[in-house]
Amino acid sequence: MSEFVSTTITKFTSVFSAIAFFFIVLGILFALAGRANGKKARPIALVIFLAPSLVLLLAGLIIPGIRTILFSFMNPDSNDWVGFDNYTWMLEDPNVKTIMVNTILWILVVPIFTAALGLLLAIMLDRIKHESIPKSLLFMPMAISFVGASIIFKFVYEFRDPGEVQIGLLSAIVEFLGGTPKDWMLSKPLNTFLLMIIYVWTQMGFGMVILSAAIKAVPADIVEASALDGAHGWRLFRNITFPMIKGTFIVVLATGVVGALKVFDIVRTMTGGNFSTNVLANEMYSQVFVQFDQGKGSALAVILFLLLTPILIYNIRSLRMERSHS
């Protein structure tokens, strides 16, 4: 126990000295650079404010990104060129085919469910009393990590042999309804969808809260005017409310696509990628850190990046539009 106390003290000392060191360096830089005046003052300030970010982005994202692209054309140890071998492997390997199908399923099903359910609840929340209670309960899973959520759902999906008492909620419900429970994590293709439920369970609250805020921000006079003109119910929603929150809805959808593409924790915790549930991000990790094949791992990372580029292009276009309007 005393050893635990002493290592804990060491750990916290390192945290606070790291943070203190960081602020002292910044303070000294600010003080020194602040003394510069005249023509040099502006460029010096610019460098001190901007350089840390640029250096970190260069060293942490840009150069590694380029090296990953290069690695994807190299052998497992990244010391010899192999051309497109790592990419043709993807086309030939039947496992990769399953992975691609699963990944595409994830990016189609998960964002639509997350956003649609979030929108539905956001609309309904707007119409009830005491909305803050259900709202915070629905948002709560968002604070749980994917690993934690997976553990919670391992319990829901737990299966016992027929005849024993089912301690998993899903099995118990199926039994109650007169069906026969089965080992859910082994039954494909259902297992992939059961994993998706975990993702939707944690992330739906995010979409709901953002869409709810967007709905509340629709100007009251516009709604009032259209109500006077006879727009009610579904028509009011379709012609007035939805167009006004469309931008937010697309942001929620896009966030869902990005998240679903990168999903790794859930698959890893629930099935380890076995039983035909594997996805791109998990396979990338396995190739690099289990098979020690940096070439194939990098190629998978590049595919992951390419799948995200449409969203990147869309984001940049809408940011441009936004900026040109203001």
Next chain:
Amino acid sequence: MSNLKIASHNPGRKLFSSKIATVVVWVTTVIWTIPTLGLFVTSFKADKEILNEPWWVSLFNPNFTLSSYKGVFFGDSSESLSNGVLPYFINSIVITLPATVFPIVIATMAAYALAWIRFRGSDFIFFFIFALQIVPLQMALIPLLLLFTGGAHIGSVTIFPALGIAGDFAGIWLPHTMFALPLAIYLLHNFIASLPRDLMEAAHVDGANHFKVFRMIVLPLSIPGIAAIAIFQFMWVWNDLLVALTFASGTEEVAPINSKLASLVGQYGSGKALFITQRPLKVIHQ
């Protein structure tokens, strides 16, 4: 008329009647909460009962104990938990605090420069950083790990020595800081750019330089934005698994609680022993 007035406050009104909305929302809320409730109830059950009795039965047949919590905090007989999870819990705090402070401060500085020290190319840099948001972590993982363990070389010339921080706390703070920057800069830029121009100009007229303006005006006024982003960054780092698995070894010295949780699941597989330790872990974790 009164009906119309309510409608003006509730654009979604009339789409569903209020009663249906209430029922649907509350039913969904209950369904959404049940899995967590199951975990919560299970965490107070004795080991044997966890495996033999569904938690919803235990609810009506209460026989609760704190033994799981004791095992988790102070260790139990099983090998993987001989010292409990407290060291991992502390690692999580040790990782998360600097990994939140560093990127937020650095991003605030960059956001200020891009918003208020305009220069040729500042728009381009802003768009570029915005675009970097979409680059998946996976793209940077392998080269970054190589950089930490082996340094950077061109041919046989070492242009950067091995940092030697792989498996160290600094080796986890740094990637988290790097990966957090694009989003943090973008969001903080939006916030800082909307501060009133008059205020900045008045300060400059009074002789304040950029550093003074940043400290005395920008920082205090950006606190709401900074706080919101810091909370998200905190949650992100706390719940992260990929960076932790890659840059921290799984040991008691540096591994955060989330990767310990994941490895416990791995060790027990879907075996029955899983439930002995998982439940209470999750409750404190959250």
